[in-house]
Amino acid sequence: MRASLLLTLPLVAALTACGGSDGSTGSNDGGGEIAIAAGDTTCEVAKTTLASGKHTFDVKNEGKDVTEVYVYGRSSSGSDGDFDKVIGEVENIAPQTSREFPVELSGGEYEVACKPGQTGDGIRTKLTVTGEAAAKDDDAAYDREVEVTAKEYAFTGLEGFTAKVGEKIEFKLENTGTMQHELEILGPDGKDVGEVGPTDPGKDGEVILELKTAGTYTYLCGIGDHASRGMQGTFTVS
Numbered sequence: 605m606r607a608s609l610l611l612t613l614p615l616v617a618a619l620t621a622c623g624g625s626d627g628s629t630g631s632n633d634g635g636g637e638i639a640i641a642a643g644d645t646t647c648e649v650a651k652t653t654l655a656s657g658k659h660t661f662d663v664k665n666e667g668k669d670v671t672e673v674y675v676y677g678r679s680s681s682g683s684d685g686d687f688d689k690v691i692g693e694v695e696n697i698a699p700q701t702s703r704e705f706p707v708e709l710s711g712g713e714y715e716v717a718c719k720p721g722q723t724g725d726g727i728r729t730k731l732t733v734t735g736e737a738a739a740k741d742d743d744a745a746y747d748r749e750v751e752v753t754a755k756e757y758a759f760t761g762l763e764g765f766t767a768k769v770g771e772k773i774e775f776k777l778e779n780t781g782t783m784q785h786e787l788e789i790l791g792p793d794g795k796d797v798g799e800v801g802p803t804d805p806g807k808d809g810e811v812i813l814e815l816k817t818a819g820t821y822t823y824l825c826g827i828g829d830h831a832s833r834g835m836q837g838t839f840t841v842s
């Protein structure tokens with residue numbers, strides 16, 4: 605069934621589709637949402653073979669814990685890579701509520717992960733997408749997310765964090781303290797790579813940074829004397 609689908613897909617149409625596809629609703633599937641039932645120990649995806657194009661997943665949290673759902677493609681190491689590249693996600697789904705998220709999928713293998721408690725690798729379900737593969741793996745907004753918590757006067761979440769050269773990391777800062785904090789990242793040369801700027805107590809912010817050079821990076825809070833009080837550390841990119 606998959607093979608015949610591929611054969612009937614005109615190559616020319618597939619090649620030109622990215623330039624002029626006439627609408628954001630253009631799912632080759634006839635549209636419609638794909639339901640995901642996310643429980644405390646289950647993650648049921650209503651449809652696990654899809655045509656390439658834009659799809660909307662509709663997540664219902666049937667569990668007792670706040671959950672989040674990711675769609676992962678393979679990492680940059682290609683067909684052998686782990687499923688750890690974030691293609692789409694939705695977070696903070698309270699129990700017994702539903703959230704939707706759109707994902708643009710090119711041909712290939714994917715995994716859906718439901719993460720009850722919003723932690724860990726999640727409960728995984730394979731997803732097969734028929735149609736043309738993406739030209740290169742630039743279709744992800746970022747490769748990985750790391751969650752960092754800031755309060756007086758320490759960061760948590762970056763202990764043991766390492767990255768590969770060229771990885772695009774979303775640093776997500778959550779301020780659980782009682783005053784403003786920020787997360788500044790300096791490259792191996794000591795120059796600014798980027799930052800999540802001053803963030804109010806109880807709020808969060810994020811920045812996507814491509815870690816282009818190998819070496820030791822420094823992170824710190826640049827507000828007042830927070831860095832010298834303990835809000836600083838390092839991680840390695842290799």
Ligand SMILES: [Cu+2]
Nearest residue numbers: 785825827830
């Ligand atoms: Cu601070």
